[in-house]
Amino acid sequence: MHSGLQSAKDFFTEQNANTYDKIVRYATIGRDKQWKKNILTMIQGNIVLDLASGTGILSEMIRNSNDALEVLSLDLSIDYVKISKKRRKIPTVVNASAEMLPFRNRSCDCIVSSYLAKYVDIDKLVTEISRVITPNGIVIFHDFSYPSKRVIRIAWKLHFKLLCAVGLMITSWRHVFSELDQMIENSEWSEEVLASLGSHGFAEISSTYFTFGTSKMIVAKKNE
């Protein structure tokens, strides 16, 4: 098992699934919702697959944005899948790995993911996305990024120190907050995604940074 998969299994558990929605809101100082709204603006087609749907925040936003869309959701953690089914009206949620998608070839028009990329083997993920996406389909990756400006990095590190201190009080999140900053700093998800998209027949690739470079979205279109 590669280290990203091990981290995902250690991080997203029965102990913290119930509090995830609040934690992601507070930990991103409310930015998570805006970042996800930016994802919504890029969605095209009729069938949308939300990879690493977690508790279903993004899947629900996609569904609410357009009743005509069919939303499929998938997550590795059974505990997060259970919460998403309990809390939200999301019709199809699958418990599986994004590295081995249980979907037919060319079956989804748009494939999105928020905070998945740093946990996966990017080449396996893009190979699967490339198989499942329809010709001219859109893929959208979103995840945290390590800011490039020195002054922002100082503020970013202080923010994570604060999260670590908070984590000392919330035992179910302690482990996540003690490792997440290092993981984001070391992750090369965006470089790997850009390289892999190019070699899997994707074009019109664009990258957008949000909130002083603390998160990033990559969008691309599958060639016919």
Ligand SMILES: C[S@@+](CC[C@H](N)C(=O)[O-])C[C@H]1O[C@@H](n2cnc3c(N)ncnc32)[C@H](O)[C@@H]1O
């Ligand atoms: C930080 S949560 C994000 C949840 C949701 N996308 C959101 O934005 O609120 C990360 C999620 O990625 C899932 N995950 C990690 N690795 C995965 C994989 N290989 N396949 C599917 N899901 C995975 C975890 O189970 C967890 O629910």
